[in-house]
Amino acid sequence: MMGPAHSLSGAAAWLGVGAAAAALDHPMPWPVLVVGALICAGAALAPDLVHHKAATISRAFGPFSRGLCEVVDKLSYAVYKATKKPGDKRRTGGHRTLTHTWLWAVLIGGGTSVLAMTGGRWAVLAILFVHLVLAVEGLLWRAARVSSDVLVWLLGATSAWILAGVLDKPGSGADWLFTGPGQEYLWLGLPVVLGALVHDIGDALTVSGCPILWPIPVGNKRWYPVGPPKGMRFRAGSWVELKVLMPAFMLLGGAGGAAALNLI
Secondary structure (H helix, E strand, O other), X not given: OOHHHHHHHHHHHHHHHHHHHHHOOOOOOHHHHHHHHHHHHHHOOHHHHHOOOOOHHHHHOOHHHHHHHHHHHHHHHHHHHHHOOOOOOOOOOOOOOHHHOHHHHHHXXXXXXXXXXXXXXXXXXXXXXXXXXXXXXXXXXXXXXXXXXXXXXXXXXXHHHHHHHHHHOOOOOOOOOOOOOOOOOHHHHHHHXXXXXXXXXXXXXXXXXXXXXXXXXXXXXXOOOEOOOHHHOEOOOOHHHHHHHHHHHHHHHHHHHHHHOOOO
């Protein structure tokens, strides 16, 4: 999938979680619903860290993100070579390997939760800033492409500061899910995990599939490309993605958000 579809699917997924939470009598305060949706939209771009030239995430933070993408690409390729089985195909890079697995999603989400819980306010602000910038790049990609990177960063920083201030207010959601001392922002890792997994599921629908199950082997492959039958797959950027899936994500996200806020 392309970046905008990934971001839309991430936002829709979190809004769906909000609807489920409301149905289970543990509704999200509106700031948690909004912040979680934006984080999930940004996190749904992160598995493409291996794309150091074309991906939205590689452009989001200028030379820093491009350099990080190169490092992650080399790391992913090294892990692939070290763990592949005889049935796994030959590769020249790390695309759709390590960062497109359930294990990566859990590790990144867990790391985010630990950072949020132990790093204090500045760590929370950093998490929000990074994911809000990515959300802008994904959801508002047309405007972001023609705008200055500095303006996008300023928007991300300002939004992060405002939203963190809202969440800090009593009853606004810092302790929505975990209420123990020092656990106020432990939930921030959840939309990160969800965003990464939604990205992987979206890529599994495309022609190449996605090795979500790694390191669990399937037959003679450790990097088995999970996906539906070949006839049900589509190419990234095709009409199926643009004309069917993206409108569906918008409708599902709207319905999920309305249900989460008890509007329907």
